[in-house]
Amino acid sequence: MSNFEEAHVLVIDDNLVDRRLIECLLRNSSCKVTAVDSGARALQLLGVDGLKVDLIITDYCMPDMTGYELLKKIKNSSNFKEIPVVIMSSENILRRIDRCLEEGAKDFILKPVKLSDIKKLKDYMKKPSTTCFNCFYSAAASKLPSFAPPCMVVRLMIQEH
């Protein structure tokens, strides 16, 4: 987990100029960035290389594997489905946006990408917050007998996260 300032974002875009722009916008917002040009490469990094990221931003229109197809693969995987995914596109097609949101995308950004779009994304990054703490605490507490003291719950919580 990390707060916005240390978040690691994985960017997928086959367009060289866009990739560089988004990379720079994210770095300007104090994010660590890994930028690749294909869904296949992204899946390889996440799976084989075990890359840990807090957010995935992917372009929709890409050859070989579209952003939508990549989104589906991520949301159907047991290992990565919790990673928030945001889709970008230069085309404002409602049907496309709906499809992505239905499949589990957190948001849709219309290109060209602006700094204000990036600033919005911090809402989707996995980060520590009271809500998160409560969730993790409850999850850990449910694994222990009801008489377990809070310190034991916290210890389990730390172990698991």
Added chain:
Amino acid sequence: MDRNQLRRQVAHMRSSLIEQNYLDQQQFVQLEDLEDDSNPNFVEEIVTLFYKDSSRLFQKIDQALHSIPMDFARLDDYMHQFKGSSSSIGAIKVKNECTQFKECCLAGNAEGCSRAFQRVKQEHEALKRQLETYFQLRRQAGLVQRS
């Protein structure tokens, strides 16, 4: 000419490029705002990437325009990529000509595509010349580091 005068010239040229629709204010100014000590030449860097990209895509489009029968879907794809890049750096006039080209693709208009491509190249060249002058001015005004 002193540095302040040069800087005023730079600001004036930027406003002029925006007024003449060569560049979109929001998008281009955003690029300049992203320049800092760790990234001092970002605008020139991304514009250079843009030229590299456009060179590659123009070659592909040229080839595709000469193929018989003309593959409009492929041409549209290439132009879609180039339109995206143009849009990202705020190149409005170039982007608008890309839109025209795409419309010719949609209509299956071979003649139209060839003519539209000429206009895309013309606008691209015009922007390139303007930006060369602009970047030179910026360097003279000490606004960018020498790479």
